[in-house]
Every structure is written in C-alpha cells, then in structure tokens.
Amino acid sequence: WAWIQEWMARTVKLSSEAAVDATLVFMAIHALGKIKEFRDEFARDEFGKPRFDASMHDLGLAHILQERPQVVPSFHRLSLDYRALIIDCLSVDFQFNQFLQAEATPANLVVMREKLMRHGSDGFAFFCFRIFAQMCGKLGPKSLNCSLFMDESQFQRFRPGLDALQETKHDPAAAYNSFLLLRGSKAMSRFASPEHQGLARLLCLCAAYDQNDGCNVCDAFDRLAPDERRDLAQWLNNDGISKKPGYVLCDAPSLLQNAMNANTNKTVGLVAALRMLIRVCRKLTSEQEEHTCSNVVVRLGELASLAKDIGQGQEAFAQANLVLHSETRGETPVITVCVASTSAVHESLRPASGPLVSADSTVQHHPSARQLALATLILLLLVLITSSATHSILARVLLGISSLALAVASVRCFMLTEDVGQAVQDLIGAAGETPFEAHSCDPLLMLDWNSMAPWSNRHEYS
Numbered sequence: 001w002a003w004i005q006e007w008m009a010r011t012v013k014l015s016s017e018a019a020v021d022a023t024l025v026f027m028a029i030h031a032l033g034k035i036k037e038f039r040d041e042f043a044r045d046e047f048g049k050p051r052f053d054a055s056m057h058d059l060g061l062a063h064i065l066q067e068r069p070q071v072v073p074s075f076h077r078l079s080l081d082y083r084a085l086i087i088d089c090l091s092v093d094f095q096f097n098q099f100l101q102a103e104a105t106p107a108n109l110v111v112m113r114e115k116l117m118r119h120g121s122d123g124f125a126f127f128c129f130r131i132f133a134q135m136c137g138k139l140g141p142k143s144l145n146c147s148l149f150m151d152e153s154q155f156q157r158f159r160p161g162l163d164a165l166q167e168t169k170h171d172p173a174a175a176y177n178s179f180l181l182l183r184g185s186k187a188m189s190r191f192a193s194p195e196h197q198g199l200a201r202l203l204c205l206c207a208a209y210d211q212n213d214g215c216n217v218c219d220a221f222d223r224l225a226p227d228e229r230r231d232l233a234q235w236l237n238n239d240g241i242s243k244k245p246g247y248v249l250c251d252a253p254s255l256l257q258n259a260m261n262a263n264t265n266k267t268v269g270l271v272a273a274l275r276m277l278i279r280v281c282r283k284l285t286s287e288q289e290e291h292t293c294s295n296v297v298v299r300l301g302e303l304a305s306l307a308k309d310i311g312q313g314q315e316a317f318a319q320a321n322l323v324l325h326s327e328t329r330g331e332t333p334v335i336t337v338c339v340a341s342t343s344a345v346h347e348s349l350r351p352a353s354g355p356l357v358s359a360d361s362t363v364q365h366h367p368s369a370r371q372l373a374l375a376t377l378i379l380l381l382l383v384l385i386t387s388s389a390t391h392s393i394l395a396r397v398l399l400g401i402s403s404l405a406l407a408v409a410s411v412r413c414f415m416l417t418e419d420v421g422q423a424v425q426d427l428i429g430a431a432g433e434t435p436f437e438a439h440s441c442d443p444l445l446m447l448d449w450n451s452m453a454p455w456s457n458r459h460e461y462s
Contacts, residue, residue: 003159011166012129013122022082023126025074026089027133032072033061033090042068062090088115089127096131100161102180109165109172117169124169128162178211195221198233205249206256206270216260220270228278235281240294245333247284248297252277254304262308272317273307280337283322291333299336306339 014020032038033052039060040050052060065087069076075083092112098104116123135158139148150158164179191197199221208214221229240246256273263269280298306320321340326333 008129012125014129018079018082022078022086023129023133025078026086026126026130027137029061029072029075030090030130030134031057033057033059033064039064042071056093058090058093062087065090085119085123085126088119088123089130091115092127096135096161099165099179100157102183106173106176109168109176112165113168113172121169124166128165131165132158132162194237195229195233198229198236201236202232202274205252206260207253216266216270219267220274223267223271224274224278228275231281232274232278235277245291245293245296248295249300250297251300251304255300255307258304258307269307275318276303276307276320279322283324284335287324288326288335293331293333295332297329297332297334299334301336302339303337 008014014023034054034057036054039052039057042064043051043060045051052063065072065075065083069083075086078086092115094108094112095104099108112127116127119126135154136147136150138150142148160179160182164175167175167178191200199218202221203214203217206213206217208217224232235247237243238246255276256270259269259273260266261269280300280303284296284298303320306317309317323338323340325336325338327336328334
C-alpha cells in the first residue's frame with residue numbers, strides 16, 4: 001500500500017482537477033466497447049456491416065470516440081489533450097495478462113511506445129494507472145466492499161510487469177528482458193548452466209546491485225573467449241563439497257572494483273581483471289599440487305593494488321610476472337599471489353656464460369693503472385739519468401711528462417674505485433628486490449668477476 005501511494009504521488013501525478021476528471025471518465029467508459037449493440041451501431045464499415053468483433057472492443061471504442069465523440073458526453077467535454085490521450089491508450093490494444101504470461105513479444109511494447117511517446121512520461125503513467133485500476137475492479141460484480149482481486153499475491157505478480165511497462169519509454173526490448181529476468185528468477189530453482197552460476201558469483205564479487213553495474217559485468221564476461229569463460233566458471237563454481245577444493249578469493253572484490261574505476265570504460269578494465277583471474281586459476285592448476293581439503297585461501301591483495309594503474313597500461317598489467325607463495329595455516333592452504341619485479345633483474349643475477357657486452361658492441365680500452373705507473377717510473381729514471389747541466393732542458397721536459405702520467409694514473413685509480421663501489425651497490429640493491437628463499441647472504445659472493453666488462457683485466461677489481 002505504501003508503494004502504491006508513492007507511485008500515485010510521484011509517477012501517476014493525479015494532482016490536478018483535470019487529471020482526476022480524465023481518469024474517472026476513462027474508468028467509466030473503457031468497457032463500452034464490450035457492448036455488442038453499442039459497437040455494432042456506431043462502428044460500421046462503408047457497407048454497413050460491423051467493423052469490430054468482441055476481441056477488438058478497445059479498437060472499436062477508440063474508433064467511435066474518434067469519429068463520433070458526441071455519443072459519449074463525459075468524454076466529449078474533456079480537453080483535446082486528454083481526449084487524444086484516451087484514444088491513443090485504447091488504440092494500443094495491449095493485453096496486460098498476455099504480457100504477464102509472456103505471450104506477448106517486445107514488438108507489442110514497441111507499438112505501445114510509438115502510440116504514447118508524444119504524450120511524454122505523463123502519458124505512460126496514465127496508461128499504466130488505467131491497467132492497474134482495471135485489474136483492481138476485475139471482481140467488482142461479486143462485491144463492492146473492496147478489491148477482491150488485487151490482494152498481496154496478485155500485486156506481487158502484477159508489480160514487475162508494471163515496472164517493465166514504465167521502462168518501455170526508454171528501451172522496449174530491454175524492458176521486456178528485464179521483466180523476464182525478474183519474473184524467471186522467482187521461479188527458477190537452479191542455474192541454467194555452469195556459466196550462469198559462475199556469472200552469478202561474479203556479480204556478487206563485483207558488488208553489482210543494479211542493472212547498470214550488472215550490465216558492465218555481463219558485457220565483460222561475454223567478451224571473454226569460450227574457453228576463458230569455461231575455465232573461470234569452473235574455478236568459481238568449485239564449492240569445496242562436491243567439487244574440491246573451493247577457492248576463497250580474498251581481495252577479489254577490490255581487484256575487480258579497482259580495475260573498473262581505473263578505466264573510463266568500466267567494461268574494458270573489468271575484462272583485463274577477469275583475464276588476470278583466469279591466469280591465476282591456470283597457474284594454480286599447473287604449479288600447485290592437487291589439494292584434497294575443502295578450501296584453499298587465495299590472497300589477491302598485490303593484484304588489487306596493481307589494478308589501480310590499469311588505465312595507464314593494460315598490457316603491463318596483463319603481462320605482470322606472477323609468483324605463488326604457499327603456506328599452511330592449520331589444515332587450510334594459503335596461497336599468496338605476488339607480483340614479481342621485472343625480468344631484467346633476474347637476468348642480471350643469472351650466472352653469465354660470457355661477457356655482459358656483446359661481441360659486436362664497441363668497447364673503449366683505456367690504459368690500466370699498472371701500465372701508467374710503470375710508464376711513470378721509467379720516465380723518472382730517465383729524469384735521473386739526464387739531470388746533468390748539459391741535459392737540463394731535456395730533464396725538465398721528461399719531468400713534466402712523468403708528472404702528467406702520474407696524475408693520470410691517480411685519476412684512473414680513483415675512477416676504478418668509484419666504478420667498483422657502484423657495481424657492488426647495484427648488485428646489493430638488485431638482490432634486495434629479488435624474492436629469494438634465503439634473504440641473508442653476502443652480495444660480494446654473488447659477483448661474477450669474469451662478466452664485468454668493459455675492463456679487460458679482472459684483477460683490477462681487487
């Protein structure tokens with residue numbers, strides 16, 4: 001009753017005397033077309049024969065009101081707008097009982113929409129109220145004390161159809177399908193297919209509570225390949241009872257929500273998130289031993305965090321390197337899905353079979369510190385030999401050259417010291433980012449001296 005009152009106030013809007021007057025007139029005359037004598041007298045063809053039979057009583061009354069409105073004085077005194085609205089409502093020839101039992105098709109709703117569209121929202125509301133009032137008085141000949149027909153059970157059966165009719169003004173096909181879904185869900189005792197069951201759980205994981213959110217989820221599910229839908233549905237449908245193990249998907253709602261919010265097109269982001277779930281499912285199947293327990297807890301927190309940036313690059317998200325870490329809590333396996341660092345780190349820590357610099361790359365070989373020091377000693381020796389007065393000019397030249405060589409050697413040694421320190425720091429940082437089983441180790445033990453190009457002599461590091 002509260003819903004009916006709110007519907008009358010907000011949708012039907014019988015707030016003016018003219019609207020109430022037109023509604024009462026329509027309720028009083030809507031059954032005149034069922035009277036055979038009235039229909040045969042005023043609705044004849046050019047040969048004088050009755051034009052409409054009993055099954056077309058609404059169309060017969062509409063014809064009479066259009067051609068000879070004076071025979072119905074209460075209708076004739078209404079404004080032209082309400083007269084046109086009543087005639088169009090009768091011309092629809094819409095049988096609501098057929099609609100409730102799905103005898104009608106969406107094409108019937110299209111005809112209704114075309115007839116009432118010019119009257120706007122008020123026209124649809126007027127048409128729906130006429131149907132509601134008609135059904136309330138269906139058992140009027142038996143008693144006038146109350147509406148015997150419109151009890152609670154009949155109203156619950158009637159309301160989904162009424163909601164669908166009011167949505168017809170936007171999209172008749174969508175309104176019809178929404179009615180079938182709502183009506184069918186009340187009587188359906190099982191899922192129609194494994195994909196139907198998996199999609200139902202997916203709607204819950206995505207926190208879809210209205211048709212707009214549900215449409216995004218359904219569209220994303222439809223964009224998956226058939227084998228992807230099959231694998232995802234099978235994974236989601238494992239209940240831990242008849243199909244073991246069941247998977248408790250921790251942080252899956254955050255993953256899906258972040259994927260939808262990170263992209264302007266929610267469906268596009270959701271498709272990428274669903275494909276990531278399929279990757280996790282297949283990785284669990286290929287890498288983990290077969291579990292005989294009831295449940296397996298799968299933690300997806302890192303993927304949920306990564307999904308926040310999915311709008312900036314879906315390819316990077318789709319190609320993320322996944323690593324599974326397993327542990328057991330009591331009797332329940334707990335699997336944490338981690339996102340590993342880039343593969344470049346792993347390649348840099350892998351033992352090298354050859355030099356890091358490729359054979360066709362250009363490497364500049366500089367004189368080593370040992371060679372520069374040896375050259376300096378030779379020059380100093382020559383300075384001592386030529387230090388006599390007769391060779392003083394030559395001695396000064398050699399002394400200058402030896403001083404220059406000594407400076408270059410010092411700078412060379414200083415640069416080597418910085419390069420070695422930076423190399424050690426880089427390896428320590430890389431070791432800290434790589435998920436090893438044992439994290440405490442001496443980074444210097446991981447140095448591969450032979451791979452440290454461009455220096456040709458590995459002993460320079462010592």
